[in-house]
Amino acid sequence: MSLQSKRVANLSAPRDIDPSEFRNVLGHLPTGVVVLATTASGRPVGMAANSITSVSLDPPLIAVCAAHTSSTWPLLRSEQRFCVSVLAAHHEPISRQFSRSGTDRFGGISWHHRETGPALDDAIAWLDCELVAEHDAGDHTIAVARVLDLASAQDGRALVFFRGQYGRFVPTDLDQSRRESA
Numbered sequence: 001m002s003l004q005s006k007r008v009a010n011l012s013a014p015r016d017i018d019p020s021e022f023r024n025v026l027g028h029l030p031t032g033v034v035v036l037a038t039t040a041s042g043r044p045v046g047m048a049a050n051s052i053t054s055v056s057l058d059p060p061l062i063a064v065c066a067a068h069t070s071s072t073w074p075l076l077r078s079e080q081r082f083c084v085s086v087l088a089a090h091h092e093p094i095s096r097q098f099s100r101s102g103t104d105r106f107g108g109i110s111w112h113h114r115e116t117g118p119a120l121d122d123a124i125a126w127l128d129c130e131l132v133a134e135h136d137a138g139d140h141t142i143a144v145a146r147v148l149d150l151a152s153a154q155d156g157r158a159l160v161f162f163r164g165q166y167g168r169f170v171p172t173d174l175d176q177s178r179r180e181s182a
């Protein structure tokens with residue numbers, strides 16, 4: 001029996017969930033924010049995303065969900081390779097810039113080339129990724145990518161996205177005192 005038919009057999013009809021309610025409730029899960037970027041037709045292209053997660057350690061795989069409406073994802077997909085820059089606490093304006101349409105997203109940004117694409121200079125981590133699979137899921141595509149190389153900054157603090165607002169990661173007092181006594 002398929003998962004779909006088991007679900008139909010066992011559950012009453014799901015209630016209609018409005019996309020804005022879905023977004024609001026899922027927004028209670030804090031995430032980091034990344035920029036996915038590649039070079040397409042000789043120019044840097046990129047988009048902000050927070051649906052990224054690690055998937056597998058061996059082989060090293062990540063996944064990210066791209067909206068079917070995205071005009072940048074098809075460019076990243078056709079290059080097959082992209083660089084992930086994990087945004088630092090001061091990168092709220094960069095996150096906004098990389099989600100805005102009709103603008104030069106790399107305008108005023110300091111970046112350098114990595115093997116797979118443009119990397120933001122003062123990000124806190126970088127992943128060089130190669131697309132290995134795509135799975136259609138509702139109005140998004142789940143993209144699975146192999147990590148070819150990676151690096152992180154020594155003491156970076158992450159930008160955090162929570163309930164539609166930006167913030168920064170701060171260790172709890174307990175965690176801080178544990179570190180100091182270690």
Ligand SMILES: Cc1cc2nc3c(=O)[nH]c(=O)nc-3n(C[C@H](O)[C@H](O)[C@H](O)COP(=O)(O)O)c2cc1C
Binds near residue numbers: 096099100
């Ligand atoms: C914090 C944040 C997280 C986002 N996460 C995603 C995401 O995971 N997937 C996605 O497709 N778009 C995400 N977006 C929207 C894209 O950055 C972008 O606005 C959208 O793809 C439209 O631009 P495009 O047509 O150039 O792709 C996010 C935007 C913000 C501000």
